[in-house]
Amino acid sequence: MTGSLAERPLFFCGIGGSGMLPLAQIAHGFGHAVAGSDRSRDQGRTPEKFAWLEANGFSLFPQDGSGVTSPEQILIASAAIEDTVPEVARAKEIGCARMSRAELLSTLFNAAGFSIAVGGTSGKSTVTGMIAWILHEIGHDPTVMNGAVMKNFVTPANPFASAQIGRPDLFVSEVDESDGSIALYRPTIAVLLNVSLDHKSIEELRVLFGNFVKSAGASAINLDSPEAAYLVPRGRECVTFGITNRNANITVEPDSIDQSQLGIRAAVIDNRKREVFPLILPMPGRHNLSNALAAIAAVSAAGIDVGRAVYALRSFAGLARRFDVIGTSPGGITVIDDFGHNPEKCAATLRTLKATPGRVIAFFQPHGYGPLRQMGAELAQTFARELDPDDITILCDPVYFGGTVDRSEGSERIVRLITEAGGTAEHLAARDDCVERIAALAQPGDRIVVMGARDDTLTEFAQSLLARLS
Secondary structure, three states, X not given: OOHHHOOOOEEEEOOOOXXXXXXXXXXXXXXXXXXXEOHHHHOOOOHHHHHHHHHOOOEEEOOOOOOOOOOOOEEEXXXXXXXXXXXXXXXXXXXXXXXXXXXXXXXXXXXXXXXEEEXXXXXXXXXXXXXXXXXXXXXXXXXXXOOOOEHHHOEOOXXXXXXXXXXXXXXXXXXXXXXXXXXHOOOOEEEEOOOOOOOOOHHHHHHHHHHHHHXXXXXXXXXXXHHHHOOXXXXXXXXXXXXXXXXXXXXXXXXXXXXXXXOEEEEEEEOOOOEEEEEEEOOOOHHXXXXXXXXXXXXXXXXXXXXXXXXXXXXXXXXXXXOEEEEEOOOOOEEEEEOOOOHHHHHHHHHHHHOXXXXXXXXXXXXXXXXXXXXXXXXXHHHHHHOOOOOEEEEOOOOOOOOOOOOOOOHHHHHHHHHHOOOOEEEOOOHHHHHHHHHHHOOOOOEEEEEEOOOOHHHHHHHHHHHHHO
8 A cells, every 4th residue: 555545544425426436445445444424325315335335344424524533534525526515624624634536546556566547438437347357257356446336246245346356456447537537547558448528628638648548558549539549659559449440450350240139249350460259249239349349459458368358258247337238028118227428428329229120218317417518419419310200318307416506507408409400309307207208108119228327326217117117
C-alpha cells in the first residue's frame, strides 16, 4: 500500500453507487477499515445491497455526518458532491483528508506492478470484464475494478461482483474520461475503445485520450474508430484491432460473422502471425464482437496467446445491465435490461435488437437533467434513426435524487424531437405508469428494452415488467 494510504480508515460517501461500491470492496480487500453512508440506504432503496455490505464487514451510517469521527479517516467523495452534504462538512470541521473516487482508485492502480486500463466512450465495462475473465481462465488472479456486476465472478458470497479481489500487483480497471480523471492513471497497457461525444468536446477528448495512450507501456487501439485510430502514433508498442479495418493486427473474416439473438460467432484473424481462431461469443451484437477484439488485443499486448484468449471468451457470461435478458413471457415477449444512456451506447443496443426480427419497445429513463440537456438532441436522433416507425420509444422523467439542478427541460423535449424526426415516442412522467402503458402496447414477439443509468432500481423495474406480462 502506498505511504499516505497505508492502514488509514476510509469513509465512502455514496458507498452503494456503481463506482463507489467496487472501490470500497477493493480497499476493504486490501486491508483498509471501510465505512460509508448512502442516500439510497436512508431512502430505503436496494436494502439487500446494504444488508450484504453490513454482513461483510463494512460499517454503515446514515448520511448525517455521524460516521466521520476521526481526522485519521480519509473521506472518499465524488468531486461533484456539494459542501453542504453532512459528511463533507464534518470532514472539513475535524480536518479529514478528502480524495475523489478516481484519486483513490488511481493510487491503488498505479501501485500495481502490472496494470491494464480500459478507456473510451462506450464498452469499457464489458471489455474490462472480458479481460478479467481471460486472465482468470488462464490461471492469473487479477484485481478488477468495474462499473457493472461481472456475472462470471458472482457467487452467493459476493452477489455484487463489480469488483474482484485478486493479486494487488495485477490490476485491471475501467477508467473514466468524463471528469478528466483518466489523466491520473499510469497503466502498463492502455486500451482505447472509441472516442465520441459524451461529456466533453472532441478537442478535449483528443488531449485526454492522447495522453492516456502516451503514458502507457503498450496500448490496444480500435482502428474502426477514426478518432481512436488518429491517436495510434501517440502510443509506444501498439496492438490494433477492428472489425471493418482489415489492416488491424486483430480483426475478423467479414463473411464469418454470424449473429443470433443469443450471441455472435466469427473467425478471428491475427494478422501478425496469419493465424485464424474460431470465436464463439455468448452475447449478441457487433459492438460486443468489437469489445471481444479489444480484450483479445489487450491481453495479446500483455504477451498472452491469442488462441487462449479467444477460447476463454466462450465462457464469458456478460455483465448485469449490459443487454441482460431478464426473461420471456408466456406470450413470447422478451424483456431486456440495459445500461444504454448516451447516444453511442443506445445505438449499439438498438442495432443489436434490430439485427433480428421483431418489434422493439424501448423504455428510456434519462440519467439526469444536465446530461439530457447536453446530449438530448443526439439521443432523439439515435432513437428516430435506429428504430422503425412501428417501434415505440417511451420516456419517463429523468432520474432526480435531490440537489440543485436546472429541471426546466425534461423528457417531453426528447419525445417531441423523436416525433419530428419521424419516430414514434411517448412521455409518461411517472415510471410506474409506464409499466401499464407498455403492457397495453406489447404484442407476442416484441422485445422490450429498459434503458438508463445511475439507478439500481431499473433492474427491478424490468423484472416487474416481465411479471406484469406473465
